[in-house]
């Protein structure tokens with residue numbers, strides 16, 4: 062392929078992402094963003110200034126050599142470019158789709174000061190897709206086995222990354238996943254229209270091809286405990302069990318029919334494919350007036366899923382204002398294009414049911430923003446006497462997720478914070494020798510890429526620990 | 532994949548399966564449950580552990596063929612497999628010497644109760660067993676239970692065998708003091724038992740069967756109100772103090788997907804259901 066020199070004059074606008082039209086996509090579960098064409102990828106890559114001191118890299122939690130992979134891409138060396146990314150990130154097809162790039166690499170891109178930053182995430186996605194479609198995903202040579210065995214608990218991004226890196230170092234990694242499919246949030250939480258499940262599958266298959274074993278349907282803490290694993294042949298353990306417990310609002314009427322936790326709603330739709338009921342056995346019931354409580358990715362994903370399941374009207378109710386919404390910017394825009402409504406500065410105070418025990422109304426109170434809280438965001442405070450009611454028949458509560466306590470309560474000596482997260486140092490080392498942890502289970506709800514970064518660091522630390530052992 | 536190595540019809544439409552699952556066979560305890568998925572399109576259904584044999588490496592569960600999934604499951608034969616089983620899940624029952632225990636089981640729950648009765652007996656309890664069903668044809672394990680108990684009663688809703696309804700319990704309870712009552716069965720039965728034991732001050736444990744998906748605390752669909760607080764059936768239970776459970780709320784939540792369940796079941800029948808002829 063011909064080498065194309067960067068043009069002297071740089072375009073201020075990024076190449077737009079081709080997408081399904083809003084009126085079409087709001088009726089299907091196919092991926093919304095269609096991905097760049099080869100030409101678009103090259104055009105966008107040519108916008109990169111190849112800064113001598115690239116700031117983008119400092120914004121990347123796993124420090125991908127961004128300018129280098131972009132350079133390889135524009136030289137047409139796709140295979141090498143993909144390899145460059147994979148040196149640091151073993152799940153690029155996922156991260157290219159779900160990372161909050163505007164908060165990370167792209168936030169630091171110099172071009173962002175004069176126009177739009179380089180679309181680093183879209184380029185990452187394009188390369189990963191190119192490699193996968195070619196059907197010849199490069200696998201490193203098998204390392205000499207070390208004879209050490211590591212149990213990895215949880216097959217989310219943290220666990221999959223840790224297992225992949227451990228396998229690449231010659232250790233036998235055995236992944237124990239409680240659900241019947243691997244991927245963690247990638248398979249049960251993030252919807253098909255944002256992250257096709259075939260991609261998650263391919264990534265999990267890749268990790269297994271490296272030599273890691275995957276055991277599904279194993280809830281550690283019940284079938285085996287960590288002390289048992291350490292006694293029965295495992296030399297170390299990595300805990301990547303995520304933040305899988307749903308938070309509820311704790312208001313009156315939350316037991317009513319038609320009220321789902323976002324986890325329940327998304328598990329039905331994504332993991333169990335309830336959108337294809339009755340061809341798949343798990344049902345879901347969507348009413349006409351759906352409200353989703355919350356302002357993060359989980360809320361936008363739930364709202365957009367509800368729309369696709371046939372709701373007449375979907376409204377996101379968030380207690381802060383638009384600026385504070387933690388969801389990815391691109392997804393908020395997508396949601397609005399699709400016709401999702403937003404009601405800001407409001408919070409539910411109770412749910413009212415009909416005679417059959419089904420929710421029919423939601424009472425809310427208006428909020429105003431006070432001074433900033435510990436998270437740096439302005440704290441919402443209720444406005445006295447401002448209650449109002451909305452007619453609703455389906456409610457999805459997406460107000461946060463906390464760690465599952467099963468492991469913590471069955472592992473004596475494992476230090477835990479008051480929020481239930483596991484205490485670990487920057488390398489994932491916990492209070493128990495040989496036991497490491499990383500991802501949402503340590504940080505609380507965070508991002509795919511930070512969970513992967515934690516899995517990577519822990520794998521390195523576990524390697525050192527195992528090799529120094531007598 | 533988990534292979535079915537044993538299949539028995541306990542009563543019409545009530546089946547007991549034994550499957551190969553060595554690791555679970557070693558870990559399971561009375562009161563815990565399993566989540567079963569038949570195939571790729573299947574839903575996740577919870578079923579109480581009805582037996583385990585660590586030496587043979589097998590685990591058993593019983594079910595009533597009421598909906599699509601249980602009907603489909605009932606059609607599988609020895610040698611067939613189910614895609615996935617997760618377990619054991621939930622807290623094991625509290626088994627120790629309470630003194631005198633009243634064990635009441637209704638319908639399909641008679642099967643797992645046998646395990647509980649055996650364990651309580653081994654722990655040294657004196658045991659009164661009551662097995663119940665809608666009609667006498669649906670009773671099973673009478674001999675097994677009788678052999679394990681000090682006192683044994685049968686009750687049916689229609690009075691076709693043993694006592695009619697549960698009123699006779701009051702007599703039993705006024706004759707002697709019980710230190711523990713374990714009631715497993717349909718929600719309405721457990722609710723009634725709890726209403727009867729409460730005035731006698733007999734601590735009563737029930738096992739709840741809300742709708743479940745993951746069975747490990749992730750979705751919250753199994754939430755029940757116990758003592759005014761929200762609890763998750765799968766991880767806080769499945770057993771709870773029956774005198775604190777909001778049974779009506781539970782019944783309401785269990786009915787949430789009835790129309791969908793009916794549709795699913797009808798479609799299954801329309802497609803020919805199964806051709807095994809109930810074998």
Ligand SMILES: Cc1cc2nc3c(=O)[nH]c(=O)nc-3n(C[C@H](O)[C@H](O)[C@H](O)COP(=O)(O)OP(=O)(O)OC[C@H]3O[C@@H](n4cnc5c(N)ncnc54)[C@H](O)[C@@H]3O)c2cc1C
Nearest residue numbers: 215217218219239245246281303358500501507508509512
């Ligand atoms: C709906 C939704 C949308 C999101 N969108 C984005 C996004 O766009 N971008 C982004 O960067 N982040 C997003 N996030 C956050 C991101 O998905 C998480 O931060 C990330 O997945 C955490 O990875 P993890 O590996 O730590 O945990 P998880 O992905 O939660 O995986 C943990 C795994 O461990 C398993 N497990 C738990 N306990 C046990 C046990 N005892 N034994 C065995 N297995 C166990 C669980 O079943 C699960 O599979 C989103 C989250 C949700 C819920």
Ligand code: FES
Nearest residue numbers: 746748750751765
């Ligand atoms: S079944 Fe999902 S939380 Fe209990």
